[in-house]
Amino acid sequence: MSDYILEMKHITKEFSGVKALDDVNLQVKKGEIHALCGENGAGKSTLMNVLSGVYPYGTYEGDVEYHGEVCKFHNLRDSEAKGIVIIHQELALSPLLSIAENVFLGNEQLSMKGVINWTKTRQRAQEMLARVGLENENVNAPVNSLGVGKQQLIEIAKAMAKKVELLILDEPTAALNDEESKKLLDIMFELKKQGITCIIISHKLNEISYVADAVTIIRDGKTIETLVKGVDDFSEDRVIKAMVGRELTNRYPVREGVTIGDTIFEVKNWNVYHPDDAERQVLKNINIEVKAGEVVGLAGLMGAGRTEFAMSVFGHSYGQKISGTVKINGKEVNLHSVKDAIDNKLAYVTEDRKTNGLILIGDIKENMTIAARPKFFSKRGVINGNEEILAAEEYKKKINVKANSINQVVGSLSGGNQQKVVLAKWMLTQPDVLILDEPTRGIDVGAKYEIYCVINELAKQGKAVIVISSEMPEIIGTCDRIYVINEGEIAGELTSAEVSQEKIMQCVMAHNRKDDGNGK
C-alpha cells in the first residue's frame, strides 16, 4: 500500500457543459500539510467539494481514493464518517450558543437518544480546546465573545471532536490578522504532530511556504504541478509563476478611439473604520485618482479592502469614522448618502448582484430604472412610465440583454444577463464615474466579453471607470492603470505597460513583508 492517505485521480467535473475541473490529480501523504494553490475560480473549492461529498459520487468523473479505497460519498456526513472534515472560509458556528455546544454541534454528546449530556459535553469540549491551544477559554461563554481568530480555532476543535484524520482548511486566515494567522499556522504543526493530515487552501504564499510540506497548483481546472518542500524550488516566485503562467489570448476587446482627459475623480487620504468595531481601521490613507476615459483597476486579494473602499466612497455605505476627501469633476463633494453619490454622478455597480444589486422578483424594467427614477423618470414624485419603458427597451438592446421582454423577471435570467441589467441600472443614472465591483464574477466567457465591450464604450464616452476584480488577467486585460490594494492600503501602482500577474503578486508580497517587519 502506498503512503498516500488520499489520492484523487483524474477528477473531471462539469457544470452545464463548462469544465470546472479537468482531469485533476491530487496526492496527499499521510501526516503532511498539503497546500492547494490557484487563482480565484481555478477550481480549488470545487475539488474540495468533490472530496467532501458536497458533489456526490456519480456527478463527477474519476476516483477519490482514501486509505487506498475508492470512496463513494453522497453527502458531507459520509465523508465526515471517514474522518474527512472541511472547514469553510465562512465560519459555520452558531454565534449565540456556547463554545462547548458549538464544538459538538451536529455531533452531540448524548446520555440517551436525543438527550444531551452537558457534563460530558463540557468536559470533552475542554479537551478539544486544549488541543488547539485554547485551554484558557470558558466553554460556557457564547462563541461570539471570541475574536475571529479564536473562532477559527473553535472550528478546528469542532473538527477534532469528529475524530478527524484529514482536515481541509479553506482560506483559514483570510479574515485573520498576522498574529492570529501565525497562531493558527502553529496549531497546524501541532495537529501534524498528533498525526492529522491537513490540506490548506490559501492565497497567502508566505504562509504556505511557512507551513506546507507540499503544494499542488491548480489553474483553470487543471493540476499544473506539485512541489515538495526540500525537493523542488519552493519559493513564492516559483509558485506564483505556476499559478498565473497562462497566455492571454484575445479575451479582451481592444479599446480604440479613447482620449484620456483630465482627472475627474480623486479620493484623498481616505480612512475608514470597521462598522462594528470603531478601533479597527479597515482602510488607511488611500489616495487614488482617475482621469476621464481611463479604466483603472483595483487589484488585490480577497478581503484586501477594495469593496470596502468602493462602498465607503459610495455614500458612506460601509464603515464608520470615515475621513478624507472626494473630488468629482474637480469639485469637492460630500457623499453622505447613496442619493448624494448618484446626484454627484458617481455610480457603483455592486459585487454579488443577487444580494446587493437586484430585486430578483422584479422585472427588468423595474430593476433598470430604480436608481435613475427620482432624477430622470419622474416629475414631482410621479413616474413617467412610458419613458421608463423606452429607456429600458433602449438599454436592453444596447447592451444586449437576452430576454423575451423588459417585463421578464430578473431572477429568471442567466448570470451574465443579470449583470447587464445591473450595469444598465447604473448607466441610466448618467454617471461620470463608475465603479464596477467584480463585474464578471460567475458569468460565462461570452458575456464577459460583452461586459468588457461596455466598459470600453463607457471609456470612449469619457467616463472614469474603476474596475475591481479578483481575476488578475481581467484587471490586466481591461485596465490602463492598476492600484494594488493590500490590507487596506495601497501597496503599489502599476501602468498597463509594466503590469503582469507576477508584478501584482510581488507588490502584495512586498507589502505583506513590510507589514510583518513593522509588526515584529
Place this chain on the structure above:
Amino acid sequence: MENKRVNLDMKQYGMFIALIVIYLIFALLTGGKNLTPMNINNLVMQNGYVVILAIGMLLCVLTGNVDLGVGSVVALCGATAGIMLMDLKMNMWVAILAALCIGLLVGMFAGFFIAYLGIPPFVVTLATMLMGRGLTYTLLQAQTKGPLPTNYNFIGAGFLPTYKIYFGDGILDLVSIGVAIIASVAIIWAELKGVKTKKKYNFALAPAWQTIVKVAIELFILWFFLCKLARYNGLPFVLLIMVILIAIYAFITTKTVAGRQIYALGGNRKAANLSGIDTNKVFFWVYTNMGVLAAIAGIVLSARNGSSTPKAGDGFEMDAIASCYIGGAAVAGGSGTILGAVVGAFVMGVLNNGMSLFGWSTDIQKIVKGAVLLGAVTVDVMSKRKKN
C-alpha cells in the same frame, strides 16, 4: 417595427374570478339571498373598514412585514372620537381631526421604533396592539360610549344624495345610475387612451378581443353593483371613501417614486439601499400611513355602530393581513397590489356574508376563512414554483 402582441396577464384577474365564483356559489346555496339590493348594500357597508385597513396593510406586507396593532388603533381612534363628541361636546370635525391625529401619532410611534431603532415590526406592532387596546379600555373606562350624534354617524351609515323614481316593483336612484354612466365612459376612455399611448410608443398591445372581454366584464360588474345599490338606497358614503382611498393608493403604489420604493425595499432591502433609497424613511412612512388609515377605519366603524366600544376592531388586523395574502401579496414582501388586497377583503366579506345568510355560525365561518386563506396562499406559492 411590427406591432407586437402580448396576452393579458391572467393571474392579475385570477382573484377577481375567484371572488365572482365564490359569490355565485353562495347565490346558489342561499337561493339568491345574497343578490338582493339590501345585501349588496350591507356587503359594502360591513366591509368598508376592512377594505380601508387592507389598503394600509398592503404597504406593510409589501415591506415583508405586518402591522398587528391596527385593530387596537381602530378602537383607540373610535374611542377618541366618541369622547370628543360625547364628553367634551366637541364639533364633529374637531373629533374627526383628533381621531386622525391619534392614528398619526401611533403610526409615527411604531414607525420610529421600526425605522430608526431597528426593532422588528412584529414586536413593535405587537406592543402597539397591547398598548392601544389597554389605552382604549382606560379611556372608555371599559364602557360603551353612545349613541353618537347623527351627523357623525353619517360617515359610516349615511348615503349620498339620491334622486329616486319608482321603477318596476321598487325604486331606482338616478344619481347611482348617473355615476354608473360616468364611470363607464371613464373606463372606456382610459382603455382607449392606453391603446393610443401604446401605439404612439410602439409598445406591445393585447389582442383586441381580450381587451374587449376585459372591459365588458368590468362594465358588467360596475352596472350590476350600482344598479343593485340604486334599487336600495343609493350610494353609501363609505363607498365614496373606499373608492377615493383605493384610487389614491393604487396611484401611489404604481405611479409614484415613493410607491415603487416600497416594492424595492420589500424585494431586496440591501439593493434598494444601494440604489439610493432611504429604506428607513420608507419604513417610517409606511407605518405612519397605516396609523392614519386605521384611524379612518376607526371613525367609519364607530360611525356605523353609532357608538365607541372598547372591544371595537378586535381581530381586524388579522382580517386585513389575510386580505392582502388572499389578494396575492407575497409574504416575503415586494409583490402585491392594492386592487388585489381590496379583492381579498371582499372575498373575506362575501364569505362572511354568504355563510351568515346560509345560517352557519361564526365558529364555522372562522374555520372556512382559515381554510380559504391557507388555500389561496398555497395555490399562489405552488403556481410560482411551477414557473421556476
